[in-house]
Amino acid sequence: xxNLDWAVIQTVVWTLIKIMTIVVPLMLGVAxxxxxxxxIIGWMQVRIGPNRVGFQGLLQPxxxxxxxxxxxxxxxxxxxxxxxxxxxxxxxxxxLAAWAVIPFTDTLxxxxxxxxxxxxxxxxxxxxxxxxxxxxxxxSKYAFLGAMRSAAQIVSYEIAMGFALVxxxxxxxxxxxxxxxxxxxxxxxxxxxxxxxxxxxxxLVAGVAxxxxxxxxxxxxxxxxxxxxxxxxSGMAFAVFFLAEYANMILVAALTTLMFLGGWLxxxxxxxxxxxxxxxxxxFVLFLFLxxxxxxxxxxxxxIMRLGWKVFIPIxxxxxxxxxxxxxxxxxxxxx
Amino acid sequence: xxxxxxxxxxxxxxLAAILVLAGLRVITARNPVHAALFLVLAFFTAAGLxxxxxxxxxxxxxxxxxxxxxxxxxxxxxxxLDINLEHLxxxxxxxxxxxxxxxxxxxxxxxxxxxxxxFGLEVMGTPAPHPADYSNTxxxxxxxxxxxxxxxxxxxxxxxxxxxxxxxxxxRRRKDSKYIDPAEQVKVKRNDRLRIxxxxxxxxxxxxxxxx
Numbered sequence: 001x002x003n004l005d006w007a008v009i010q011t012v013v014w015t016l017i018k019i020m021t022i023v024v025p026l027m028l029g030v031a032x033x034x035x036x037x038x039x040i041i042g043w044m045q046v047r048i049g050p051n052r053v054g055f056q057g058l059l060q061p062x063x064x065x066x067x068x069x070x071x072x073x074x075x076x077x078x079x080x081x082x083x084x085x086x087x088x089x090x091x092x093x094x095x096l097a098a099w100a101v102i103p104f105t106d107t108l109x110x111x112x113x114x115x116x117x118x119x120x121x122x123x124x125x126x127x128x129x130x131x132x133x134x135x136x137x138x139x140s141k142y143a144f145l146g147a148m149r150s151a152a153q154i155v156s157y158e159i160a161m162g163f164a165l166v167x168x169x170x171x172x173x174x175x176x177x178x179x180x181x182x183x184x185x186x187x188x189x190x191x192x193x194x195x196x197x198x199x200x201x202x203x204l205v206a207g208v209a210x211x212x213x214x215x216x217x218x219x220x221x222x223x224x225x226x227x228x229x230x231x232x233x234s235g236m237a238f239a240v241f242f243l244a245e246y247a248n249m250i251l252v253a254a255l256t257t258l259m260f261l262g263g264w265l266x267x268x269x270x271x272x273x274x275x276x277x278x279x280x281x282x283x284f285v286l287f288l289f290l291x292x293x294x295x296x297x298x299x300x301x302x303x304i305m306r307l308g309w310k311v312f313i314p315i316x317x318x319x320x321x322x323x324x325x326x327x328x329x330x331x332x333x334x335x336x
Numbered sequence: 337x338x339x340x341x342x343x344x345x346x347x348x349x350x351l352a353a354i355l356v357l358a359g360l361r362v363i364t365a366r367n368p369v370h371a372a373l374f375l376v377l378a379f380f381t382a383a384g385l386x387x388x389x390x391x392x393x394x395x396x397x398x399x400x401x402x403x404x405x406x407x408x409x410x411x412x413x414x415x416x417l418d419i420n421l422e423h424l425x426x427x428x429x430x431x432x433x434x435x436x437x438x439x440x441x442x443x444x445x446x447x448x449x450x451x452x453x454x455f456g457l458e459v460m461g462t463p464a465p466h467p468a469d470y471s472n473t474x475x476x477x478x479x480x481x482x483x484x485x486x487x488x489x490x491x492x493x494x495x496x497x498x499x500x501x502x503x504x505x506x507x508r509r510r511k512d513s514k515y516i517d518p519a520e521q522v523k524v525k526r527n528d529r530l531r532i533x534x535x536x537x538x539x540x541x542x543x544x545x546x547x548x
Contacts, residue, residue: 008343083373114471118396125404129376132408136369136415144415151412155405175473306518 018110022099030246031061037290044294071235079232080137087134088233088240094127095247102254103178104275105264116177117165120255124210127248128154131212134241135229146228149218149301156308157209163316164203167196168259170323171335181263188267193260195335198319200260202312204288207252209304211245213289215296216304253285254278261285348388355381368414376407390466393473 035050035058042049050057075084101116103109113119128151135147169175171192172183184191193200209216220228230241257263257278264278299307326335358378365371379402386395449455466472480488 113392114469115392115396115473118393118400118473122396122399122404125400128404128408129411132411132415133373136411148412148416151408155408158405175471303518 015110019100022110023096026096026099026247026250027243029250030243031065033246033250033286034064034242035061036286037293040287040290041294044291065239068236068239073233073235073237076139076232078139080139083133083137084232085237087130087137088237088244089130090133091127091130091244092240092247094123094130095244095251098123098251101177102251103181103258103263104278105273106178106182108275109178112176112178115175117169117175117180117259120177121162121165124248124251125154125158127244130241130244131229134233138229138232140232142225142227142231143229145225146220146231149225150212150229153212153216153218153304153308154210156305157206157312160202160308160312160316161206161210163313163320164196164199164206165259167199167316167320167323168192170320170327171196177258181258181265184262185265187269188262191260191262191265195323196260196319198315200256202316203260204256204285206308206312207256208289208292209308211248211252211289213245213249214293215299217298218301218304249286249289250282253282253289256285257281344388348385351381351384351388355385368417369411372407372411372414375410376403379403379407390470391472393476 038060039049039057050060053059053063075081098120100110101113101119103112131150131154132147135143135145135150138144168180172180174180174183208214212220218224218228220230225231230238233241261281262277263281264273264275266273266277323335326332355378358374358381361374362371362378365374379398383395383398383403386392386398453459
């Protein structure tokens, strides 16, 4: 009995260490993603971007984090106190929990489960609660409007996103993310981006919408509703929303990489596979996110809804039928 | 009892306690938004229990569909409504004579089904745990698309009819809405919106003054 208890403790500690080795680099990635965003958008707009704190401004995210940590968290007197504090927690928890099943290479994964893709979809679909609760508990009209917009938008785009994933499932015949990546082995031309190109585009754009990023950031909409659902939050409570948004961005980029761009697989067969490819591809998708932000003006709300329901959902349904039909023909191998 | 067994049993009682508490709070919470959030917690905990039963597909789908979509819309509506609690509590004694027997009937049915006489360990036996590579999702898919394909298709068609009916019932064209057809917007050419007038940049000295 003594030995067994020791084994249990060992497993728990070992798992906690593994979780830390995912979360710490992720949080650093989030910090430097904000830096990259400000630098890249600066260059795109012929500005310099942050360059004062540290060499080339490299310590800027650390300075920002410290500043937010020191600030007071103000809870509005009319707010629903418990839910007000629960809001940011419910936003960041799913954003981190989803990383449990994300593989970095075919062996480097915290939990390799059969229904990995379903798990990611279920967990990320819960992120919207934090936004809704934060908006409602703030007891502010702007925050509430932001929360309502966010709820409607996320529910709408989740359908298109889910259908895009159904296409990936059909091609790979598996829900296990490692199996999905290994289904794409054999070089650049085997990646699912080619047979599933419409689904790739839908997934990427829906991912931008799900993370409330520009041009779909109506939940924040500075010019209309000040800062949307987090208008009443200050200090670290606000920073948690910020961390969650960027962690979700990295998550969507990682999922796009794993499902359409071959994950850790090398694009050419003579180079070895490895985590470097995973990082490069995810970095590229993240760059696309920043590029979108610098390029597109914000969508009008009714046009966001139209795009989600009347354009993306029909495209995904048609392409699922095409993939299913083609698999029954002699050309089916093109879709595997 | 093996240590593994006690571990899952402990998780079961932990989740079951949360589920019962959350379920109670759904009907006792004064604030309807709190009640809806407790319902979310109840669904999530129920998903955890299903996970213990090795029904991972059902568990994840419960979270995905009910927690991720249905309850979001539910909260959406509850938050928008101006609910008067006093007004809601008025009908309690009036509806009790009907609600009471129905509640008793439900309890009776549950006792009938869940009672140990028909579904106890002596009658049913413990189902054998599946190996780690067993895919509940795949088995479920196989059953739905082979043995139960007609029932499945029928359910799908009924749901589709319900969707179409719901849309048809609420569809109305408002005369006063300033709806713009995006196709029309895209088709606009420069000449529809803008007229370029050619004129000289500078007046010739003395040319205009003569008229004035």
